[in-house]
Amino acid sequence: MVERCLETGVVTVRFQGVLNQSTAPGVHNTLSKLAAECPAAIVVDMSALDQVDKACFSVFATATFKAEQDWGVPLLLYAARPEVSRVIGTYRNFVALYEDRSLALAAVRAHVPRWVRERLAPYPDSVRTARGLIGDACLRWDLPHVRDAARLIVSELASNAVQHTGADFDVTAAYTGRYLRIAVQDRSSARPRRMTGPAAEHLEPGWGLRVVEAASTHWGYLSVPTGKIVWSLLTTDR
Structure with missing residues (x-):
């Protein structure tokens, strides 16, 4: 369990x-x-x-x-x-x-774990909110060198949740001292998909999962009873 x-x-x-x-x-x-x-x-x-x-x-x-x-x-x-x-x-x-x-x-x-979470509604403005949440966490945790990549990654993950699930989703970030973990938990069991077409342009930045693949040290997704978690790890070594 x-x-x-x-x-x-x-x-x-x-x-x-x-x-x-x-x-x-x-x-x-x-x-x-x-x-x-x-x-x-x-x-x-x-x-x-x-x-x-x-x-x-x-x-x-x-x-x-x-x-x-x-x-x-x-x-x-x-x-x-x-x-x-x-x-x-x-x-x-x-x-x-x-x-x-x-x-x-x-x-x-x-141990004072560094952890932030916010539940967001399935609206385009939530992508901007998610980006701000992660960007602010990077600054508080003295991780300015990964801030741009982290914001870009969470934009894609949140955009996918908004486009494909139509339900509230949770954005989390954790800093273990070795990695920054960014994750979006949504209520869909469908595997994450690449975004294409006009919807991708509307949900900024809309670059697709190739951004996550290129920017992450590791990334993947995990099925959970209420849906799935799509996660990305960024190494925090300077």
Whole structure:
């Protein structure tokens, strides 16, 4: 189970059942994919996870290290059963384990995640609003060197949401210290499409998804129960 909170930028994942040599790779892959989305943080609910193979719990130490090293994303665990907590204690120098969700989220807030979000209506003026939101965030976070690219990218993502969904959509930005993540979550399950024709000219700048492809370090889209998230990552190295 995975939940993405638009208000805080925190992703919560809950694993349940048996952790062994057969299931550990799936746990690792899930955490790796979530870290690559560059959320404000990942918190892992351990309450339904059973201990079987003690050596397999190293997957959480590895995932924590990779999330921070590759993406700048903190990964925190919480609510482990006593027997699981004892095993995780073996890796206490590499993982952060908290008694419950509230303590884990308090630790996330202590990191002061840089996260902004705004819900916009499906009107052409919302494209300009999205561009302003991202541009202002870049200035607040001392990222003027990626501001132009970020504004251009969000213009395309917001334009696609306005043209193709006809419903409110959410624009978010997160800065992990390594990447600036720009994302638009809309209520359509259709994959993102290139814009062409008069509509593209009306929804400025209307350059198409080729702008996202050219300007992003990485980009892609993710299906969620309420629609999809189209995201772009920009490296923030000067």
